[in-house]
Amino acid sequence: xxxxxxxxxxxxxxxxxxxxxxxxxxxxxxxxxxxxxxxxxxxxxxxxxxxxxxxxxxxxxxxxxxxxxxxxxxxxxxxxxxxxxxxxxxxxxxxxxxxxxxxxxxxxxxx
Amino acid sequence: xxxxxxxxxxxxxxxxxxxxxxxxxxxxxxxxxxxxxxxxxxxxxxxxxxxxxxxxxxxxxxxxxxxxxxxxxxxxxxxxxxxxxxxxxxxxxxxxxxxxxxxxxxxxxxxxx
Numbered sequence: 001x002x003x004x005x006x007x008x009x010x011x012x013x014x015x016x017x018x019x020x021x022x023x024x025x026x027x028x029x030x031x032x033x034x035x036x037x038x039x040x041x042x043x044x045x046x047x048x049x050x051x052x053x054x055x056x057x058x059x060x061x062x063x064x065x066x067x068x069x070x071x072x073x074x075x076x077x078x079x080x081x082x083x084x085x086x087x088x089x090x091x092x093x094x095x096x097x098x099x100x101x102x103x104x105x106x107x108x109x110x111x
Numbered sequence: 112x113x114x115x116x117x118x119x120x121x122x123x124x125x126x127x128x129x130x131x132x133x134x135x136x137x138x139x140x141x142x143x144x145x146x147x148x149x150x151x152x153x154x155x156x157x158x159x160x161x162x163x164x165x166x167x168x169x170x171x172x173x174x175x176x177x178x179x180x181x182x183x184x185x186x187x188x189x190x191x192x193x194x195x196x197x198x199x200x201x202x203x204x205x206x207x208x209x210x211x212x213x214x215x216x217x218x219x220x221x222x223x224x
Contacts, residue, residue, distance in 0.1 A: 036215075041199075041218070041220065042217055043115075043216050043217045044154070046212060046213070046214065049212055098156055102153060103151065104151070104153065
């Protein structure tokens with residue numbers, strides 16, 4: 001079993017809809033959680049960074065962490081075609097630990 | 112703008128012919144990482160440098176080597192590329208402190224013929 005599981009998609013939504021992405025993990029020691037956006041043939045770009053449980057909002061993006069369920073989510077409101085990309089979750093246990101990535105979910109926002 | 116730069120963006124090499132990929136950063140970060148990412152897969156950490164200290168992942172093949180001559184530059188050497196080494200190679204950096212946020216370069220796509 002992988003340490004981080006993420007549905008590969010593709011997830012297709014119409015423009016303006018809410019995109020809901022999630023990852024599950026098995027290591028209860030994880031406490032730093034990140035979401036990266038990766039456009040085709042480009043490097044990952046950090047979108048959201050959360051420590052421990054709770055919610056964090058940044059513009060149209062909201063990240064949620066539920067450590068009791070070992071589940072993290074990313075919501076994108078008012079989705080745009082420019083949001084079409086692969087979204088990778090990543091996490092680690094302490095400030096010096098290796099990042100564990102999910103395989104990424106491909107999102108397609110159609111005009 | 113401060114950034115992570117990778118050269119070349121695309122590299123074609125022949126089976127068994129050594130190749131070197133380059134990464135530079137203007138962020139003045141202590142840590143530099145090399146990842147391998149194959150299609151629809153998670154990035155796989157190959158190794159990282161914390162300043163001059165080299166840290167190899169246990170499952171990184173001996174075929175992959177790295178050099179960090181100074182803070183700004185880091186190189187990935189593939190001594191004898193095989194067809195299975197065709198992938199996107201990502202360089203990332205971080206400060207290495209409590210806020211372990213990694214910043215990625217655009218990647219180098221390697222094709223092995």
